Amino acid sequence: METPLFTYTLRLADNALVLGHRLSEWCGHGPMLEEDLALANMALDLIGQARNLYTHAGSVEGKGRSEDDLAYLRDCPDWRNILLVERPRGDFAFTILRQFLYAAFMHPYFERLAASKDETLAAIAAKAVKEMAYHVRHAGEWVIRLGDGTEESAARLREALEDLWPFTGEMFEMDSVEQALVDAGIAVDPAVIRPIWDETIAHVFGEALLTCPRDGWMQTGGRRGEHSEHLGHLLSDLQFMQRTYPGATW
Amino acid sequence: MGAVLSFPPETGDAELAAAYAAAASVCDPEVPVLTIADLGVLRAVTRGQAGIEVTITPTYSGCPAMDMIAVQVDLALEKAGITRRKVSLSLSPAWTTDWMSEAGKEKLRAYGIAPPVGKAKGRAALFGVDEVACPHCGSAETERVSEFGSTACKAHWRCRRCREPFDYFKCI
Numbered sequence: 001m002e003t004p005l006f007t008y009t010l011r012l013a014d015n016a017l018v019l020g021h022r023l024s025e026w027c028g029h030g031p032m033l034e035e036d037l038a039l040a041n042m043a044l045d046l047i048g049q050a051r052n053l054y055t056h057a058g059s060v061e062g063k064g065r066s067e068d069d070l071a072y073l074r075d076c077p078d079w080r081n082i083l084l085v086e087r088p089r090g091d092f093a094f095t096i097l098r099q100f101l102y103a104a105f106m107h108p109y110f111e112r113l114a115a116s117k118d119e120t121l122a123a124i125a126a127k128a129v130k131e132m133a134y135h136v137r138h139a140g141e142w143v144i145r146l147g148d149g150t151e152e153s154a155a156r157l158r159e160a161l162e163d164l165w166p167f168t169g170e171m172f173e174m175d176s177v178e179q180a181l182v183d184a185g186i187a188v189d190p191a192v193i194r195p196i197w198d199e200t201i202a203h204v205f206g207e208a209l210l211t212c213p214r215d216g217w218m219q220t221g222g223r224r225g226e227h228s229e230h231l232g233h234l235l236s237d238l239q240f241m242q243r244t245y246p247g248a249t250w
Numbered sequence: 251m252g253a254v255l256s257f258p259p260e261t262g263d264a265e266l267a268a269a270y271a272a273a274a275s276v277c278d279p280e281v282p283v284l285t286i287a288d289l290g291v292l293r294a295v296t297r298g299q300a301g302i303e304v305t306i307t308p309t310y311s312g313c314p315a316m317d318m319i320a321v322q323v324d325l326a327l328e329k330a331g332i333t334r335r336k337v338s339l340s341l342s343p344a345w346t347t348d349w350m351s352e353a354g355k356e357k358l359r360a361y362g363i364a365p366p367v368g369k370a371k372g373r374a375a376l377f378g379v380d381e382v383a384c385p386h387c388g389s390a391e392t393e394r395v396s397e398f399g400s401t402a403c404k405a406h407w408r409c410r411r412c413r414e415p416f417d418y419f420k421c422i
Contacts, residue, residue: 034396034406041398048312052341123342127311130344130422138397 013053014081020046072242100139147208169218272330290349301334366421384409
């Protein structure tokens with residue numbers, strides 16, 4: 001039986017690793033050299049956050065699982081990331097808009113998690129919040145540039161928004177696992193983040209001439225281990241070495 | 251919390267002083283002109299249960315140089331003849347460019363990297379700095395090319411006066 005703190009830490013870690021992996025897929029394929037570097041840098045930040053979180057999850061669980069065990073030796077149903085981060089990388093507009101939607105949520109989230117009663121989570125969050133500030137700024141600037149750019153860039157951004165919006169609701173999902181931790185002063189209540197996120201989104205979308213879609217039906221399930229087929233393909237790439245050569249180190 | 255640590259601790263402990271000198275001499279593999287003491291990555295050198303205990307902290311969560319720095323610190327201690335030792339990583343308090351020494355900032359500039367401008371908690375860190383002096387010609391006529399540069403800790407800038415591109419050590 002998973003403890004709430006293990007599940008919670010794993011959810012944060014899986015979000016960071018899966019999105020970090022998606023960003024790393026751009027390495028060598030960025031639309032320009034500077035952007036290639038930027039995407040790889042953001043991937044590095046997320047993978048670093050994931051490493052810290054997995055190490056903590058492993059120690060919370062107390063079964064001796066390392067960060068590598070958790071990253072490389074779990075199959076789809078055991079992953080707890082939100083569906084938003086496992087969507088295939090799409091075009092640059094899709095990638096940058098997703099990064100913006102995620103970072104605009106995680107930045108204020110980590111700000112509050114830095115005051116968590118769990119000291120390790122607080123320390124990880126205090127580091128990560130500085131990194132997410134850069135992600136919000138960088139991705140936000142690109143959303144504006146694309147939205148208020150050419151007909152082509154604006155059309156692609158609008159299309160990306162239509163595709164991504166139904167996956168944003170899961171960031172704010174609450175369940176008994178997290179409620180218990182919120183009550184204990186360990187986890188952050190996503191409802192507190194909602195108005196901050198709404199404001200950031202409204203501000204940047206206003207500059208980007210983007211209309212915020214009305215909230216409709218939201219696709220969820222990832223946090224409970226119900227994933228799309230895309231995660232399996234991502235894991236087959238991410239976990240290839242450990243699956244092929246179990247225990248390999250270098 | 252958060253001040254540049256003053257080393258070495260004056261305890262009259264010769265081995266501890268030697269350990270500090272050895273650890274403080276390790277350079278950042280990505281920015282070889284700076285030692286980990288200049289950077290503020292070296293957080294503590296103390297005597298504990300495991301012998302000499304050295305604590306380091308990463309600049310960014312995913313800084314790939316951390317593992318290498320830990321190995322180099324361990325090697326430096328070995329060379330200094332310290333057999334009972336432990337190198338550990340600490341995330342809290344989170345590293346900030348405010349811990350970089352003035353000597354370190356000067357070394358960065360001389361190496362061609364613009365040092366962080368202002369304090370991490372300042373407005374400039376949050377909303378971006380307007381003025382970063384070119385480390386080559388000193389001109390303030392510079393512009394940001396990208397928020398991200400050759401390593402996690404740097405941004406990519408260029409000088410409009412001397413036309414040279416340069417790295418700017420981000421203020422966090």
